[in-house]
Amino acid sequence: MELQQNLEKIRKRGLGVAAISYDSVGVLSTFAQRKGISYPLLSDEDSKVIRAYALLNESVPPGSPQFGIPYPGTFILDALGTVVSKYFESDFRQRYTASDILVRQYGERPGSTSQTVETKHLKLVSSASQTNVRWGQRIALTVDIDLKGGMHVYAPGVDGYIPIDWKIKSAPAFTPHEVTYPASQQLYLKPIHETVPVYKGRFRLVQEITLGTDEEIKPMLSKDGSLAIEGALRYQACDDRVCYLMQTVPLKWALHYDELDRQRVPPRMQRKAPSPDGDTK
């Protein structure tokens, strides 16, 4: 499980980790052993906690075995139990990964580096929050930029100059979200008495993507099961003497696609539909 792989990083931030579902203790124990899960998996068989948190998915009919599932998502709580942030997608087949949350909220180093590029003006490293992905996951792609001495590039919103711009080539296998640009610095250009928003030194751009369904992803995979994502970074760099020509750097990410784990517990342990008299046992 993706959460298990991030356990150390999450705990280093001082956070405990727990995951809760309507599975029985037996089902959770089987899963924990099979997958080597060491954090608490909590059993909420009658969905009491799910209801107390107002997360019961009411689109599931009460007679179905799936009745009692929550809207899936993640809360970050402080030590007093106050919600610091929450990550719930509006489409319930989609979910944020812990890797994405770590990059997004905590500026954590992404789990997988895709490429390193050096131009006359900068060095950049493109990465992804994780190497392996599943359908419906929301993950983060990042570009870490290190401008060479004396260089600046223009930030979005600049007037009269070409701002830095990162685009992902759209594909049916995923949906890109808005790029997150960091706060810019104001640079005073003495000769023309203008103040412009720029970036200098090191900064990071983050762009999340949400992976599509299995059917949408499968046709896009290469023979070795990897999903290629292409994009481009456009910028115009200047130093205190001269503005250089606009550059476009092609970017590429390769993510390994994991099939959904379809292994189930033995039928006697599987969840049953509640009987009509309301007895779930």
Added chain:
Amino acid sequence: MRSIVIGILVVTAVCGQSARDPGPAVGSRVPDFTAVDQDGRPRSLHSLMGPRGLMLVFFRSTDW
């Protein structure tokens, strides 16, 4: 016919709202609970906390 259309709009609006942001809001205190873990041990919200808080994940199931 008209009432059906309005009914659909109302349902869409209500679902849409919970769909965007279900559960306790940012800044609010979550309900306390005790639930049993995979080893059969009862765990309270408090016992799950790290020094700075908790990442609490609600998921569908490990078996589906």
